[in-house]
Each structure stands twice: as C-alpha cells, then as structure tokens.
Amino acid sequence: MKISELSPEFNRSSGDPLSSQISDLESLVVSVESLSSSSSASPTSLCTLAGSLRRQLTLLTPLAPFPEGSQLHLWKLSFRLWNASIDLSNSGDRLSISLAELRQCAADMLLVAGIPASVPSASVKAASFLHRTGLIWQELGQLDRAAKCYEKATDLVDATSGNEEETRVLLDLNLARSQIAWEGSDKTLPIAFLSRSKALLLKSACADAYKSLAEQFLSYGKVLLSKHESDASPNASDLLSEALDICEKGIAATGKYSKNSELEALKSRCLRFLSAERLHHEDFEGALKCVRVLRNSWKQDETEHPSVGYVAMKGWLGIGNVQEGEKELMGLVKNKEAAEGVVVAAAEEYLKQAGVEAAPAVMVALAGRCRVGGAAAAVRVVKRVLERGGGGGGKGRAKAVAELAADERVMRLFNGDESKRERGAMHSLLWNCGAEHFRIQNFEVSAELFERSMLYVSREEESRSRRANCFRVLTLCYLAISQLNRAQEFVNEADKLEPSITCAFLKFKIHLKKKEDEEAIMQLQSMLTYADFHPEFLTISTHESLQNKSTRVALSSLSTLLSLYSPGKLMPLSEVSVVRNLTTLLLREPNTEFEILKHAKLVRSRMVEIGVESFFGNGASGAREINWFAGNCWNFGLKAGREMKHELCKEFLEVAAELYGTAMNFGDRIGDTNQAMVCKCLILSAGAMLSLEERKKGCLSDLDVKKGLEMLERAGKLLPLISTDESINAGFHFLHTYNSYQLLNKGPTDMQSQQTQLIKSYASTKACKPHHLLQLGLTASLGPRPNLEAAEFSFRSSLTSLLSLPHPDYHSIGVILRKLASISSHSDDLAYEVYRQAYQIVVGLRVGEYPEEEGKWLAMSAWNRSSLAVRLRQGEVARKWMKLGLDLARQLSGMEKYVASMEECIKGFEKVCDGERDREESHTNNQLVLA
Numbered sequence: 001m002k003i004s005e006l007s008p009e010f011n012r013s014s015g016d017p018l019s020s021q022i023s024d025l026e027s028l029v030v031s032v033e034s035l036s037s038s039s040s041a042s043p044t045s046l047c048t049l050a051g052s053l054r055r056q057l058t059l060l061t062p063l064a065p066f067p068e069g070s071q072l073h074l075w076k077l078s079f080r081l082w083n084a085s086i087d088l089s090n091s092g093d094r095l096s097i098s099l100a101e102l103r104q105c106a107a108d109m110l111l112v113a114g115i116p117a118s119v120p121s122a123s124v125k126a127a128s129f130l131h132r133t134g135l136i137w138q139e140l141g142q143l144d145r146a147a148k149c150y151e152k153a154t155d156l157v158d159a160t161s162g163n164e165e166e167t168r169v170l171l172d173l174n175l176a177r178s179q180i181a182w183e184g185s186d187k188t189l190p191i192a193f194l195s196r197s198k199a200l201l202l203k204s205a206c207a208d209a210y211k212s213l214a215e216q217f218l219s220y221g222k223v224l225l226s227k228h229e230s231d232a233s234p235n236a237s238d239l240l241s242e243a244l245d246i247c248e249k250g251i252a253a254t255g256k257y258s259k260n261s262e263l264e265a266l267k268s269r270c271l272r273f274l275s276a277e278r279l280h281h282e283d284f285e286g287a288l289k290c291v292r293v294l295r296n297s298w299k300q301d302e303t304e305h306p307s308v309g310y311v312a313m314k315g316w317l318g319i320g321n322v323q324e325g326e327k328e329l330m331g332l333v334k335n336k337e338a339a340e341g342v343v344v345a346a347a348e349e350y351l352k353q354a355g356v357e358a359a360p361a362v363m364v365a366l367a368g369r370c371r372v373g374g375a376a377a378a379v380r381v382v383k384r385v386l387e388r389g390g391g392g393g394g395k396g397r398a399k400a401v402a403e404l405a406a407d408e409r410v411m412r413l414f415n416g417d418e419s420k421r422e423r424g425a426m427h428s429l430l431w432n433c434g435a436e437h438f439r440i441q442n443f444e445v446s447a448e449l450f451e452r453s454m455l456y457v458s459r460e461e462e463s464r465s466r467r468a469n470c471f472r473v474l475t476l477c478y479l480a481i482s483q484l485n486r487a488q489e490f491v492n493e494a495d496k497l498e499p500s501i502t503c504a505f506l507k508f509k510i511h512l513k514k515k516e517d518e519e520a521i522m523q524l525q526s527m528l529t530y531a532d533f534h535p536e537f538l539t540i541s542t543h544e545s546l547q548n549k550s551t552r553v554a555l556s557s558l559s560t561l562l563s564l565y566s567p568g569k570l571m572p573l574s575e576v577s578v579v580r581n582l583t584t585l586l587l588r589e590p591n592t593e594f595e596i597l598k599h600a601k602l603v604r605s606r607m608v609e610i611g612v613e614s615f616f617g618n619g620a621s622g623a624r625e626i627n628w629f630a631g632n633c634w635n636f637g638l639k640a641g642r643e644m645k646h647e648l649c650k651e652f653l654e655v656a657a658e659l660y661g662t663a664m665n666f667g668d669r670i671g672d673t674n675q676a677m678v679c680k681c682l683i684l685s686a687g688a689m690l691s692l693e694e695r696k697k698g699c700l701s702d703l704d705v706k707k708g709l710e711m712l713e714r715a716g717k718l719l720p721l722i723s724t725d726e727s728i729n730a731g732f733h734f735l736h737t738y739n740s741y742q743l744l745n746k747g748p749t750d751m752q753s754q755q756t757q758l759i760k761s762y763a764s765t766k767a768c769k770p771h772h773l774l775q776l777g778l779t780a781s782l783g784p785r786p787n788l789e790a791a792e793f794s795f796r797s798s799l800t801s802l803l804s805l806p807h808p809d810y811h812s813i814g815v816i817l818r819k820l821a822s823i824s825s826h827s828d829d830l831a832y833e834v835y836r837q838a839y840q841i842v843v844g845l846r847v848g849e850y851p852e853e854e855g856k857w858l859a860m861s862a863w864n865r866s867s868l869a870v871r872l873r874q875g876e877v878a879r880k881w882m883k884l885g886l887d888l889a890r891q892l893s894g895m896e897k898y899v900a901s902m903e904e905c906i907k908g909f910e911k912v913c914d915g916e917r918d919r920e921e922s923h924t925n926n927q928l929v930l931a
C-alpha cells in the first residue's frame with residue numbers, strides 16, 4: 001500500500017520536504033517490519049535502525065505542526081513500528097536495549113505528530129505508548145529514561161476530564177512514577193504519588209484500580225516492616241493502614257463485582273501484615289484485634305493462614321494469657337497448611353513464656369505432628385528447637401529435649417535398621433547440646449543430655465569406642481558436680497570397653513578428690529603401663545594435685561616425670577623445669593632439706609653430664625635458672641648453719657659455689673655479683689666443715705684439710721669483689737682468715753710461720769677490724785698448737801687499732817692486756833712493758849670506764865709478780881713491781897681497800913730492806929775491822 005492511498009490529501013509533489021521526510025521515515029519502518037518477519041534480526045542491525053529512526057524524527061520535528069493527514073500517516077507508522085517491535089521481542093530477547101529503543105521511537109513519533117482530532121482518545125493512546133515504554137525501561141534498570149516517559153505521558157492526560165480510561169492511565173502512571181521514586185532515599189515523593197492516586201479512585205468503580213493502589217501501599221509497608229524502621233516517615237503502620245482502607249473502600253464502591261474476592265483476599269493480607277506490625281511494636285491488643293477481624297471475615301470452608309495462629313499465640317502470650325496462647329499453639333500444630341518451621345518457632349516462643357513445665361507436652365505434640373516423617377522428622381524438630389534456642393538453648397529447653405529424647409513414643413520412631421542414620425543424628429544433636437552446656441559449666445544438664453544420647457547408641461561392637469567416649473565424658477560431668485562414686489562407676493565401665501590413658505587419668509582425679517593419696521600415687525605409676533601414655537599426663541597430674549592441695553602426690557608425679565628423661569627424648573617440659581618445680585614444692589614441706597640437697601646435686605651432675613646450656617637453656621633464661629638454684633642452695637645453706645646442721649650447710653654451700661661459678665661464666669652474665677657469691681659460699685662452707693669437726697669432736701682428714709685450704713685459696717682471690725658494704729666485707733675477710741688459720745693449724749706439718757703471715761696479711765687490709773684481730777689472737781693463743789708469735793702480733797695490732805678509735809672498747813682492751821701479760825710472763829722486761837702500757841692507758845680515765853674486773857686483775861697480777869722477786873731477794877725488782885701494782889690500783893675503781901694494804905706492805909718492805917742494809921753494812925765493817 002502506498003502512502004498516497006492512506007491519506008489522499010497527503011499527496012504532494014516530490015519537492016515537498018515534509019513528504020520526503022515522512023517517506024524516509026516510512027522506509028525505516030518498513031525495514032524494521034522486514035526484520036520482524038525474518039529470523040536474521042541482530043542487535044547490531046536493530047541498534048542501527050533505532051539510531052536512524054531517532055535522527056529522522058529529529059529532522060521531522062522542526063516541520064511541525066503537521067496537517068491532519070500527515071498526523072494520521074505518522075500515527076499509522078508509529079503503530080506499525082510498535083507492532084513490529086512486539087513481534088521482534090516475541091521472537092528474541094524481550095528486554096534488549098535495541099527493542100526498547102524501537103518502542104521509544106514509536107512513542108516519540110506520536111509526540112512529534114501531535115494529537116489528531118479525528119482519532120478517539122488520541123492522548124490516552126499516546127500516553128499508553130509512553131507508559132508501556134517506560135515500563136520496559138524500568139525493567140531494564142534505565143530509571144531516568146523510564147521517568148521521562150512517565151512524565152511525558154502524564155502531560156498528555158487530563159486528570160480533570162472525568163474520563164474513566166484517562167483516569168485509569170493516570171493511575172497507572174502515578175503508580176509507575178511512585179515505584180521509580182521509591183528507589184531513592186527520600187520516601188516522601190513515592191507516597192505523594194500514591195496519595196495523589198487516591199483522588200482518582202473516586203472517579204472509578206473498577207476493582208482493579210483499588211487493588212493496584214492497595215497492593216502498592218502494601219508492598220511499601222512490607223518493605224518498611226522488614227527493616228523495622230519504626231521512627232521513619234512514612235512508617236509501616238501508616239502504609240498498611242492505607243492499604244487496608246483502600247481495600248475496604250474498593251469493596252464498598254464496587255458492590256458485588258466479581259473481582260471483589262481478590263480485594264477480600266488482599267484485605268486479609270493487609271490485616272495479616274498489620275497484625276505482624278502491631279506485634280513487632282508489642283501492641284499485643286492491636287495484633288489480636290487484627291486477628292479477630294480476619295477470622296470474622298473468613299468463610300467457613302476457608303483455611304486459616306498459619307501466620308494468623310502464630311500472631312494470635314504471640315499476642316496472647318504478650319498480654320500474659322498463657323492458656324489462650326497454648327490453644328493457639330495447638331491449633332497451629334493441627335493446621336496442615338502450617339510449615340514445620342512455623343510450628344517449631346511457635347513452640348519455641350510459647351516455651352519461652354510458659355516455662356519448662358510446659359515443655360514436655362509441647363515437645364510430644366511436635367513429635368506427633370512429625371510422625372509422617374518418622375525418625376527423620378523427630379530429628380528435624382529437635383534440631384530446629386535447639387538451633388532456635390542458640391546452641392544449647394538454655395537449661396529449661398535442654399531438659400525438655402532430654403525428656404523428649406527419653407520418651408518411649410519418640411524412641412519407638414527410631415526402631416529398625418532403616419533408622420540407623422537418624423539414630424546417629426539424634427545422638428549427635430543431644431551430644432552437641434550436652435557439650436555446649438558442658439562448656440558453660442551446666443554439668444548436671446550436660447550429664448543428663450549425654451546419658452540420653454547413649455539411648456541412641458547401639459551396643460554393637462562397632463559402637464564400642466563411642467560408648468566408651470560417652471562414659472568418659474559422663475565421668476567428667478559427675479566429677480564436676482562431686483558425685484565421685486557415680487563418676488567412678490562410669491570410668492570403670494569406660495576402661496572395660498576401651499582401656500586408655502584418659503581413663504587412668506580420670507581414676508587418678510577421682511582418688512585426688514577423695515583425698516586418697518596412696519591410691520592416687522599408685523594410679524600414677526599404673527599410667528606408665530598404658531599404650532597411649534604420654535609424659536604430658538604427668539604434667540597435668542601435677543597441676544591437678546596442686547589444685548587439690550595434695551603436695552605429696554604432686555611430688556610423686558614430678559619425680560616420676562623426672563625419671564623418664566633421657567638424651568634425645570622429647571618431653572613436655574625441660575628437665576631443669578621439672579627439677580625446679582620439684583624443689584619449689586619441697587620448699588613448702590617441712591624436713592625436706594635432704595631431698596632438696598639431692599636434687600641440687602642432681603642439677604650439678606646433670607650440667608656436667610650434658611652441658612650447661614643443654615640442661616639450663618641458653619641466654620638470659622638459662623642464667624636465671626642457674627641463679628635460681630644457686631640462690632636456693634645459698635638460702636638453705638644459711639638456714640642449716642643457723643640450725644647448727646653443719647654437714648647440710650657445708651654441702652649446700654659447696655653446690656651453691658659451683659652453681660654461682662657456672663653462672664659467672666655463662667653467656668653474658670659475667671659480673672662481680674656472682675663472683676662475690678662464690679667467694680662467700682666457699683668461705684662459709686669451709687667454716688661449716690670446721691664447725692662440724694668441732695661438734696663431732698673428731699679430726700679432719702688430710703684430704704678434707706687440703707680441700708678446705710683449696711676452697712679458701714680460691715675464695716681469697718675473689719675477696720676484693722665482695723660487697724662494698726663494710727660490715728659484710730669485714731665479716732667475710734675475717735672468716736676467710738680465721739678458717740684458713742684453723743685449717744693450717746690442722747695440717748700434718750707445722751705451719752706457724754704461714755699462720756703468722758696470714759694474720760699479718762689480714763691486718764694490712766682495709767677490712768681488718770680490731771675485734772677480729774682480738775679473736776684471731778685468742779685463737780692463736782689457745783688450742784693444742786698455740787702460736788704465741790701470731791697471738792702477740794694479733795693482740796698488739798688489735799690494741800693499737802682500739803686505742804686509735806674515738807671511743808675505745810676498754811673491755812676488749814682489758815682482755816688484750818691480760819692476754820699480752822700472760823704471753824709475756826716468760827720475760828720480766830716484756831711483762832713490765834705490758835703493765836706500764838696498761839698503766840699509761842688507765843691514767844686519766846673516768847671512774848668505771850675501765851672494766852673493774854680487768855683493772856683488779858692488772859693491779860693484783862702486777863703486785864703479785866713482786867712476790868717472786870722478794871723471795872729471790874731482788875729488792876729493786878720487787879720494789880718496781882710493787883710500785884707499779886700500787887700505781888695501777890690507785891687509778892682503778894674498786895681498788896681503794898687494796899691501796900692502803902699495798903702502802904702498808906711497801907712500808908714494811910722498805911723497813912725490812914733498810915734493816916737488811918744496816919746488817920749488811922755492819923757485817924762489812926766488821927769484816928773490815930777484822931781485816
């Protein structure tokens with residue numbers, strides 16, 4: 001058909017530009033039609049044609065307005081293009097961009113042509129084209145292009161015309177524009193479009209219009225309800241109420257229209273969602289009101305939607321009416337339309353409110369409902385209840401599940417070989433639930449669940465290991481709640497089924513709990529006989545023993561562990577850690593010094609055998625270990641010394657010296673501190689050796705003497721490194737000299753010259769103290785081998801040092817003077833020098849400052865020395881000593897009564913001496929006369 005035949009008035013000359021443009025446009029439409037009738041249409045060719053059509057329309061637009069004939073011709077071309085695009089979409093991809101472009105061209109062609117007066121409802125038709133094109137773009141996700149189509153279509157429709165067809169198109173456009181606006185963040189605009197559409201309903205009695213608008217409100221309400229945005233504007237409640245209101249108005253407006261049933265169904269949906277929304281906001285009365293309206297509107301033969309019963313149950317529970325809630329739950333259980341998940345969820349919600357007491361009845365009802373699925377259904381019910389409860393699901397739910405699992409009606413579902421898989425699943429559910437409660441220390445509940453899980457484990461040989469595992473776990477549960485006899489029964493059963501180190505360890509724990517230390521120690525030893533024994537169990541046993549305050553068992557455990565060490569064997573702890581822990585435990589116990597010493601010697605021997613770093617570890621940690629053991633030996637050595645246990649003291653300090661010496665040269669831990677400790681240990685150890693000899697009243701062997709001297713010689717080299725504390729420094733220097741002197745005194749040969757030199761060396765040091773020199777002098781002056789030379793040197797050096805002090809110790813001075821006087825008794829001149837020195841010391845002292853007893857001794861001993869001279873008739877010597885004794889007596893307190901007697905004696909002595917001189921002179925004269 002030619003264009004001139006379609007519209008005679010359109011027949012113009014070929015030079016007419018409008019005719020030429022329309023002709024070109026028609027050629028393009030014909031090309032599209034030819035593609036629609038063939039199978040060779042490709043997206044590329046369609047895109048090319050769509051582009052050409054857009055360009056042609058662009059060229060045609062400036063020529064408007066058109067004569068009516070041209071308008072009609074363009075409208076026909078538009079319809080042809082539209083139909084061709086429909087054919088293409090039916091044969092290919094309905095939602096391709098190129099086909100949407102063709103429809104867009106068809107719709108735009110109507111806009112370019114304008115609205116012909118002779119076409120009925122032309123604007124509605126054009127708007128319909130644009131609306132449908134917009135829907136295509138909306139499906140393709142091109143929302144901007146869809147919105148433009150809807151806007152153009154809206155401009156074509158007159159909202160005030162009252163035409164029902166226009167009203168319907170406008171309503172559809174508002175709904176479409178609302179859907180696009182809903183995609184944005186602002187929800188006010190889409191609701192405005194819907195509200196604008198409510199006014200259009202007054203002009204229409206079509207049930208579909210009411211249904212479409214109500215569905216739109218309902219869909220938006222559902223979205224907001226799912227997001228739980230209660231404070232948003234608009235909110236779900238308002239939108240759902242609008243949808244319900246529109247449904248009711250639609251039903252009233254359309255009367256007995258045939259599609260009223262759809263509006264009734266939509267109203268029911270609105271009520272269901274509105275009740276759910278009220279429930280979400282805990283408006284339980286509002287939710288129940290919606291349910292009542294729903295139920296009143298249903299016909300007798302109509303099946304209730306499962307969600308209604310669920311909402312009703314939650315509503316009754318929300319207002320505290322548990323009895324009505326139970327009725328709703330049971331009704332939901334009987335509702336064949338209700339899915340298992342809904343029933344289980346409802347049961348869970350009911351149990352939350354009703355409590356543990358209602359659980360058994362509800363669980364049995366659930367099991368009865370799942371009888372169609374048999375054992376598998378029962379497993380699903382239990383599984384879902386536990387999952388909804390969050391793992392273990394709480395004590396009440398767990399107990400209810402345990403009761404359900406033990407119910408005979410439920411257990412009968414699992415009879416037969418065909419339910420083997422379900423039995424395993426049920427066992428796993430109960431086991432996992434029990435494990436969850438075990439982790440949160442609900443041991444009574446977990447024990448009950450573990451026992452119930454065993455109901456689903458067969459007694460066949462293949463289940464032997466699983467049963468043994470159940471018994472072991474039950475043992476742990478009853479151990480935790482201190483039902484020890486029950487725990488012992490279970491562990492014995494487990495050991496019969498499958499002997500293992502775990503069973504042995506559990507028996508050990510039970511003995512510990514019962515305070516049966518002997519049995520626990522025997523059980524420790526039996527652990528070594530199990531095939532799956534690992535030393536780690538002894539470490540754990542130690543911790544268990546300490547937790548139960550059984551140090552004795554812990555010591556036995558560590559001792560057993562220590563006995564397992566051998567070169568190259570992989571152990572849970574280092575050997576030094578075990579010995580340290582053993583020593584730490586022994587420190588808590590009384591009278592364990594010998595055990596501690598034994599382990600200290602073990603440490604010493606092991607570090608020699610396998611090397612210091614291999615035993616203690618390397619770096620700073622190894623140094624800390626060595627110093628820890630050395631410090632303990634030092635402390636115990638001092639303690640033993642204070643308790644007069646000299647042998648223990650000696651041995652502890654010997655080990656301490658070796659350990660400190662090792663630490664001194666270990667890694668980077670070289671310092672004066674450890675060297676000083678070595679020195680102290682050696683000195684005190686030698687002292688303990690001497691004290692032990694004195695206590696036993698025996699004699700040191702030559703080897704012991706040699707060993708002691710070697711120790712002190714080594715200590716002497718380290719003496720300068722001892723603490724800068726003067727008192728400590730002086731004490732150890734003195735002990736070193738004193739012990740060395742004593743050992744030299746016990747040697748096989750005479751070593752008096754070495755002793756003297758030793759004291760002289762000591763006297764030359766800054767550490768020398770006068771009281772220490774006094775002590776050395778006393779030691780040298782006594783004993784089976786006195787060294788008078790050393791004694792005299794010590795006394796005189798001490799005396800000189802004491803006299804140089806600001807406040808001399810006159811008691812010590814008195815002792816020294818007495819000792820010097822005693823030592824010098826073999827020589828009258830030396831003795832007289834000592835007494836003269838004493839006189840010079842006491843002259844000028846305050847009364848009582850010089851010890852009275854020592855003063856008496858000085859005065860009387862000096863006086864008494866004159867008696868020998870008197871007997872020997874050495875008058876001058878006697879007079880010298882008498883005068884010295886009197887002079888001393890006059891200077892000392894307490895000698896007053898002696899002074900007078902001494903003076904009388906001296907007078908008498910002088911008279912006698914004078915008489916004797918006279919007789920001698922007379923005798924001489926006589927001799928002379930006679931001569």
